[in-house]
Amino acid sequence: MTSANVLPTPDKWPHLLLPAATGSGSATGSGAAGAAPTDIDAAVAAGAFKGLTEAIKDMTAGEIVAALAASGLRGRGGAGFPTSEKWRACALSAADRRYVVVHAYQADPAVFTDRVLLERNPYAVLEGAAIAAVAVGASDIIVALHAEASEAIATLETAIREAHEAGYLGDDVLGSGRDIHVELKPLQGAYMLGEETVLLKGIEGKRGQPEQQPPYPTTRGLYGKPTLVHNAQTFAVVPGIITGGPGSYGDVAAKGGQGTVLVQISGSVANPGLAEVPLGTTIGEIVALAGGVPGPNIVKALLVGGPSGGILPPDALKTPYEFESLEAAGAHMGSGSIVVVDERSCLVDLASVLTRFCADQACGKTIPCRIGLRRMAEIGARFCEGQPRGDEIERLTDLSADIVASRLCDHERRSTLPLLSLVRYFRDELDAHIVRSTCPAGICQPMATSRAGTVS
Ligand SMILES: Cc1cc2nc3c(=O)[nH]c(=O)nc-3n(C[C@H](O)[C@H](O)[C@H](O)COP(=O)(O)O)c2cc1C
Numbered sequence: 001m002t003s004a005n006v007l008p009t010p011d012k013w014p015h016l017l018l019p020a021a022t023g024s025g026s027a028t029g030s031g032a033a034g035a036a037p038t039d040i041d042a043a044v045a046a047g048a049f050k051g052l053t054e055a056i057k058d059m060t061a062g063e064i065v066a067a068l069a070a071s072g073l074r075g076r077g078g079a080g081f082p083t084s085e086k087w088r089a090c091a092l093s094a095a096d097r098r099y100v101v102v103h104a105y106q107a108d109p110a111v112f113t114d115r116v117l118l119e120r121n122p123y124a125v126l127e128g129a130a131i132a133a134v135a136v137g138a139s140d141i142i143v144a145l146h147a148e149a150s151e152a153i154a155t156l157e158t159a160i161r162e163a164h165e166a167g168y169l170g171d172d173v174l175g176s177g178r179d180i181h182v183e184l185k186p187l188q189g190a191y192m193l194g195e196e197t198v199l200l201k202g203i204e205g206k207r208g209q210p211e212q213q214p215p216y217p218t219t220r221g222l223y224g225k226p227t228l229v230h231n232a233q234t235f236a237v238v239p240g241i242i243t244g245g246p247g248s249y250g251d252v253a254a255k256g257g258q259g260t261v262l263v264q265i266s267g268s269v270a271n272p273g274l275a276e277v278p279l280g281t282t283i284g285e286i287v288a289l290a291g292g293v294p295g296p297n298i299v300k301a302l303l304v305g306g307p308s309g310g311i312l313p314p315d316a317l318k319t320p321y322e323f324e325s326l327e328a329a330g331a332h333m334g335s336g337s338i339v340v341v342d343e344r345s346c347l348v349d350l351a352s353v354l355t356r357f358c359a360d361q362a363c364g365k366t367i368p369c370r371i372g373l374r375r376m377a378e379i380g381a382r383f384c385e386g387q388p389r390g391d392e393i394e395r396l397t398d399l400s401a402d403i404v405a406s407r408l409c410d411h412e413r414r415s416t417l418p419l420l421s422l423v424r425y426f427r428d429e430l431d432a433h434i435v436r437s438t439c440p441a442g443i444c445q446p447m448a449t450s451r452a453g454t455v456s
């Protein structure tokens with residue numbers, strides 16, 4: 001298995017994604033504690049494929065979508081879009097063929113949450129996707145994941161074979177007359193392959209850049225056909241919504257959101273790892289799962305949302321980890337990553353490196369994003385060198401507004417966050433670089449100062 005450290009969580013927290021064996025609390029996923037994740041008999045005994053059986057035998061497509069709508073489930077791929085709206089749109093798009101795509105590519109190079117989910121609870125993801133196929137009228141499910149996720153690929157190959165043999169996948173599923181075939185699609189690419197329209201082109205074997213939406217993939221997706229794309233975590237909770245009813249899913253929700261999400265905590269923490277947390281848990285509670293910051297260091301900032309995330313001040317430890325609160329704070333859920341930064345790091349250097357990464361990853365289709373992010377990265381580099389030109393802050397905010405206005409894909413909007421976070425929250429540190437040509441952390445060269453303040 002991926003050597004990710006799955007962190008234990010409080011007993012009262014639910015386990016909708018990772019089976020209880022990997023932590024504590026009540027298990028509602030399809031995995032069985034103690035058994036191999038691909039042991040289909042153990043999984044079925046623990047409740048796997050009950051939701052699919054119910055959906056395929058006793059429910060109409062409309063009833064399945066209605067159950068999803070009542071649950072309030074929002075996509076876990078980052079944007080938090082209501083799932084039922086996508087399902088309804090896909091089901092209603094006239095076509096002779098439709099597809100369901102499980103997005104497990106995980107573009108953020110340092111995050112393994114979806115990989116671990118597939119390794120530890122493969123049947124929940126497959127079953128959720130199969131229920132989606134029934135609801136939207138698709139016969140083909142494609143699981144797209146990173147070619148380097150070898151353990152997840154091996155687990156899924158076994159799980160798909162076992163589910164076929166047991167009659168939960170393949171031709172005439174459970175004697176219903178419906179065919180549901182699953183294909184694994186290992187992909188090798190860069191960060192932008194995570195954007196759903198690029199992912200679809202990658203599955204087709206083409207090079208790709210994001211497409212203007214609408215039309216959304218639910219009306220024109222894979223091979224031009226209606227396609228339902230969700231993150232693997234989104235699919236994994238669908239069986240529980242069908243068997244337990246929307247209320248049971250809502251019951252486990254913390255304030256401000258629904259259900260749980262996998263979060264990876266790294267940086268300056270005692271015990272880096274990933275955990276399943278109820279949406280609405282505070283960032284501070286999540287960081288505490290990883291043992292907090294080892295003394296004598298102190299939290300200086302929190303990078304929330306991956307390379308294009310927001311750099312938030314220590315006050316954000318009180319912020320609930322859910323879609324709206326993170327947006328309001330200037331961050332986003334993104335890949336489900338929280339990086340704790342302590343006082344030894346320079347935030348200007350950090351934001352500058354992240355912006356350069358984002359500029360390098362931008363595909364170049366939209367001029368404001370292609371040129372604008374490059375200019376922002378150059379401004380960041382000038383901050384680090386202590387050589388600003390004129391009013392760089394104003395230039396930074398103007399550029400951000402132009403980039404965000406281009407609105408072709410979400411990359412442009414998110415990529416402005418690291419440097420804008422400094423303007424919003426860390427003006428002192430920024431001014432030290434711009435106005436006084438000093439780096440309080442002693443990181444930036446050639447103007448580095450020691451942390452004691454001595455010019456080197
Ligand atoms: C640059 C970029 C990278 C992305 N990477 C991922 C990713 O690795 N995994 C993912 O599920 N969604 C990713 N997304 C979001 C997808 O485009 C899409 O919104 C999501 O897969 C929909 O799934 P959901 O309905 O479950 O949220 C990315 C978006 C952008 C703009």
Ligand code: SF4
Pocket residue numbers: 192209210361362363364365366367369370406407408409410411412
């Ligand atoms: S906004 Fe940026 S990343 Fe997105 S399509 Fe345009 S150039 Fe490519």
